[in-house]
Amino acid sequence: MLSNDTICALATANGMGAIAVIRISGPDAITKADEIFQSKFGNKKLLAVDSHTVHLGYVKQNNTLLDEALFTVFKGPNSYTGEDVVEISTHGSVYIQQKVMELLNRIGVRNANPGEYTFRAFWNGKMDLSQAEAVADLIASDSQASHEIALKQMRGGFSNQIKELREEMINFAALMELELDFSEEDVEFANRDKFNELLNKLQNTLKKLADSFAYGNVIKNGVPVAIVGAPNAGKSTLLNALLNEERAIVSDIEGTTRDTIEEVLNINGIAFRFIDTAGLRTSGDKIEQIGIEKTREKIKQAKVVIHLYDVHRMTEQMVAQQLDELLQSNNIVLNVANKIDETSAKNAISDELKKEFPDVIHLAISARENIGIEELKQALSNQVQQLGSSSDDTIVSNSRHLSALQNTLKQIHKIREGLQHNLPGDLLAIDIREALAYLGEITGEIDVDQDILGTIFGKFCIGK
């Protein structure tokens, strides 16, 4: 991926549009753009213009004019990639887009690979690796919540939190290495108490970040929800009632299994994925075939379990038994009594049951008559929002980051043990360097494996 030739790509979506933007980046970006630019007024040359200026003109091929277009010039390092960049905004016909690209290719500008612009931005120090990954997440985000997380990370959420602590750690490692040179004299340059304090701070910060993954991951991929309950409890009716108003547009979520059909519902900016609704939506007989095993599997995949039951068919003792089992799964559990249209809503769930299961959200609804559906939706989004801490915090939503955080935490634990056993400074320093290496994997401050970089940037679309 590492090259410094001049590249081009369509930056806007494929197909016809009002305008199309073709982006050129690299050392010859401005020279090459100049070759196909003819100013509308006078004899302007792009090479002579200031950075961050827009110029009206024509795209010309030899002496033929292809289109009237705007040329925006960014001079490196003040551009997205850090290189010279020219963006050509043409009219959005597919024909014009193709012709401009062909023209650029003909004069020696290469078509960019997926993610190559962002890779260059990373390589030129315009953003760190976690920010580059956030760009991909931002483009892929399909709900308000996932958009917020990506945006925060792109603006440097991670890097800012870790940077200072990382620098202090580097400092300590250096001091401890220095002690080695004076080992005869038994001196301590690195104050162990201060170092312990730093470790505490680092551990707290990293732990909070690692813990946020539980929230970040479900937000990014959609919160998996399983509706479980006996046949005829009203599961399909409930699903239909939930989906009725706001069937979500999203369906193609990366990394999720496609063999089960999932329905996605957007509630208050959070995407909820209803697991295995194919099974849920079939006839009563089939559900029985699916059996308990399948239900257990669903519960395992879920983050939220809605226990739905026909209020006329289950005794509270039976409900309690179910809840006991469901709570073992560590999921958020909503206990939902259905078919209250046939009974009095007030008595649907007794106070005793609510007292017995204070961590469960209890609701009484009628899926068929649309009673209590809004409350159920509200409860779903409230519960998930509570998983995330304050909205100012950086949320980890990337499993690569999580594993780097966990490895760093393990390493910190090792350093602590070393300190307790009065390990000499040089040995401690080795452990510190290792912790720093893990930490650096997140932001790409240390050498990240080329394969990993390839995987990260390969996921981008072309033109980003």
Ligand code: GDP
């Ligand atoms: P599932 O087997 O759990 O998916 O249950 P269904 O959604 O197929 O519903 C079973 C039966 O209960 C159907 O005849 C529904 O019309 C009925 N039903 C579902 N919700 C309600 C409700 O809120 N009130 C009443 N009275 N009947 C309901």
